[in-house]
Amino acid sequence: MRADVSLVGGRPAGGQDTVQAGGRTLLIIGAVVAAVAAIVYLVALATHPMNAMLKGFDLQVYLGGAHEALHHSHDLYTWYYDGHRGIQFTYTPFAAMSFAAGRVLPFKALMAVVTVVSLFSLVATIWIAFRQLSWEKTSRLGATLLLSGLLLWTEPVQRALYLGQVELALMALIVWDLCQPDRRRWKGAATGIAAGIKLVPLLFIAYLLLTRRFRQAAVASAAFGVTVIIGFIALPNASVTWWLDGDFWQAGRTGFVGDQPNQSLRGIMTRLIGSVNGAATPWLLVSIVVALVGLAAAVVLDRRGYTFAGLMAAALTALLVSPISWDHHWVWIAPGLALIVDAAVRAGRAGAIGLRSAWYALAAAVLIVFASWPNFWSATAGLLQGGLINNGPSEGFPQGDNPAYREYHWHGLQLIAGNIEVLAGFSLFLVVLAVAFRLFRPTRNTEDFRF
Numbered sequence: 001m002r003a004d005v006s007l008v009g010g011r012p013a014g015g016q017d018t019v020q021a022g023g024r025t026l027l028i029i030g031a032v033v034a035a036v037a038a039i040v041y042l043v044a045l046a047t048h049p050m051n052a053m054l055k056g057f058d059l060q061v062y063l064g065g066a067h068e069a070l071h072h073s074h075d076l077y078t079w080y081y082d083g084h085r086g087i088q089f090t091y092t093p094f095a096a097m098s099f100a101a102g103r104v105l106p107f108k109a110l111m112a113v114v115t116v117v118s119l120f121s122l123v124a125t126i127w128i129a130f131r132q133l134s135w136e137k138t139s140r141l142g143a144t145l146l147l148s149g150l151l152l153w154t155e156p157v158q159r160a161l162y163l164g165q166v167e168l169a170l171m172a173l174i175v176w177d178l179c180q181p182d183r184r185r186w187k188g189a190a191t192g193i194a195a196g197i198k199l200v201p202l203l204f205i206a207y208l209l210l211t212r213r214f215r216q217a218a219v220a221s222a223a224f225g226v227t228v229i230i231g232f233i234a235l236p237n238a239s240v241t242w243w244l245d246g247d248f249w250q251a252g253r254t255g256f257v258g259d260q261p262n263q264s265l266r267g268i269m270t271r272l273i274g275s276v277n278g279a280a281t282p283w284l285l286v287s288i289v290v291a292l293v294g295l296a297a298a299v300v301l302d303r304r305g306y307t308f309a310g311l312m313a314a315a316l317t318a319l320l321v322s323p324i325s326w327d328h329h330w331v332w333i334a335p336g337l338a339l340i341v342d343a344a345v346r347a348g349r350a351g352a353i354g355l356r357s358a359w360y361a362l363a364a365a366v367l368i369v370f371a372s373w374p375n376f377w378s379a380t381a382g383l384l385q386g387g388l389i390n391n392g393p394s395e396g397f398p399q400g401d402n403p404a405y406r407e408y409h410w411h412g413l414q415l416i417a418g419n420i421e422v423l424a425g426f427s428l429f430l431v432v433l434a435v436a437f438r439l440f441r442p443t444r445n446t447e448d449f450r451f
Helices: 024-047 057-071 093-104 107-132 137-152 155-163 167-178 189-197 202-210 214-234 236-244 265-273 276-303 307-321 327-349 353-370 413-418 420-440 444-448
Strands: none
Touching: 024 137, 057 093, 057 107, 057 155, 093 189, 093 214, 093 236, 107 137, 107 155, 107 167, 107 307, 107 327, 137 155, 137 327, 155 167, 155 327, 167 189, 167 202, 167 327, 189 202, 189 214, 202 214, 202 276, 202 307, 214 236, 265 276, 265 420, 276 307, 276 420, 307 327, 307 420, 327 353, 327 420, 353 420, 413 420
């Protein structure tokens, strides 16, 4: 029996069947779930102060960095937000210039625009995911609405909205770009620009190279190079500090790398080892291995025709190996969850009932682990006080290192709760490796495996 495969460049490859999962019934259910989720969100906005739901703290840091870039560019990377030594501008000079455009709007208006764009980006990313997985339009719309409603109430998404982050928009930009047909002339350019704002998307260029999309990798690299050149032209002093003096490599610029919101391998290893410097070398060795294995899995998936799964494997690898992966960076669970749901539906169509149940259980587990919401019983509550899992005590963006930091003294369930997102991400990473290994093995059973 022929293996089901994903779309390559927006066209069916390998004879993948179009998914018709529920059709109108799924559309009705999805519309109801999305509507309820939106109404509840509006109620939360109306019954909580703005600082509890849409504080826009990171957006204020972006704007502060843009102000420094425009008026005191030589101080861009020594400036502290509101005098807090743990909060600095940690993005490229090109990013600082890009954020300057936001200063033309009053902050509340800008926050509203960022929120709407972020919500649209969430829906668009899920829509593209199901399109790449070859879902028929009615089923695609229903599944998109359903997952959008559910994912709205996850911690990464709510955190991104609360902070006024650009993470959802960058994710949508990258997914849209890399899911273009390979024949598209400028495929890769948007990914290069995204990397010019936040460096983590650079790993996607390695993914393009390894999957033999050399022209797309060259376009992405060129676009990234243009952002660097623009930075040097507009902000030469800041660019020298960032690129030539190596500020871009100093993860400690964000504060204490073991801080609880840092849900990366470096974050968890720092917390477990109990020292920033002591964890640096072990983390580097582990991250190199994870990067190599993760990219290898992405290549295997891509070559077997599971193109979108390969892209998600690369994204998951980037989240794990990045020195800093804040909790809001894990918004990538959105397209990842679409992939898991697709696997469940295809397994069911193939008659693999047990495998279908396992995929659905995995999807439910992802939602439960990442679920969070405001406390509706307190008008003064902070963000996400009603989540299923309470994180371990945190220092709250301290600077440097100190043996007394609370993250070093977690115990019992705090170790699980405080590291929950990176633990969940690594568990998904193991699933990806298992699937890639199964596909890589040259056995006749490989063709019967459904992903």
